[in-house]
Amino acid sequence: MTFRDLERPIDRILDWDGTWFLARLALVGAYLLGGLVKLTDWPGAVAEQAHFGLHPPALWAALTILVELVGPLLILLDRALWLGAGALGVFTVLAALIANDFWTMVGHERFMATNAFFEHLGLVGGFALAAMLSRLRRRSRHL
Numbered sequence: 001m002t003f004r005d006l007e008r009p010i011d012r013i014l015d016w017d018g019t020w021f022l023a024r025l026a027l028v029g030a031y032l033l034g035g036l037v038k039l040t041d042w043p044g045a046v047a048e049q050a051h052f053g054l055h056p057p058a059l060w061a062a063l064t065i066l067v068e069l070v071g072p073l074l075i076l077l078d079r080a081l082w083l084g085a086g087a088l089g090v091f092t093v094l095a096a097l098i099a100n101d102f103w104t105m106v107g108h109e110r111f112m113a114t115n116a117f118f119e120h121l122g123l124v125g126g127f128a129l130a131a132m133l134s135r136l137r138r139r140s141r142h143l
Contacts, residue, residue: 020137021076027126028072031088035068052098067091075127081134085127092127096120 013019038045038061045065049057067087074084100120102113 020078020133024075024078024130027123027130028075028084028088031068032072035065035072038065038068054098064091075130078134078137082131085131089124089127092120092124 038048042061045061046057049060049064054060068091071084071088071091074080075088096117100113100117102110102117105113
């Protein structure tokens with residue numbers, strides 16, 4: 001058995017359109033769920049924004065819900081994916097800076113916030129890759 005023999009089934013999985021959708025769903029699932037939870041618990045959404053010092057908290061809650069619902073939909077539909085990815089990328093960087101300010105912490109709290117901060121940066125990279133892949137897929141269809 002050669003390396004290429006192992007690679008062929010992986011190629012089939014990666015070439016399957018369902019994988020493209022499932023990968024996007026995995027990338028945006030937490031945002032979609034977060035937006036739905038906030039939408040169904042408006043007082044909790046407002047309280048969360050106030051907790052992080054964002055004022056007026058109702059405005060920030062509404063903007064958060066909008067980004068967490070529309071961004072994933074654009075990505076899942078692969079329509080203006082770049083816009084959804086960009087919106088979620090900016091949102092994620094801002095949220096990481098606000099909620100995971102590890103540089104102000106010490107000990108275990110700093111360790112946990114540092115990990116969360118860099119995990120969020122990884123998501124931003126995933127959004128960039130999704131936008132790049134969407135563009136490449138569109139270009140290849142036009143060849």
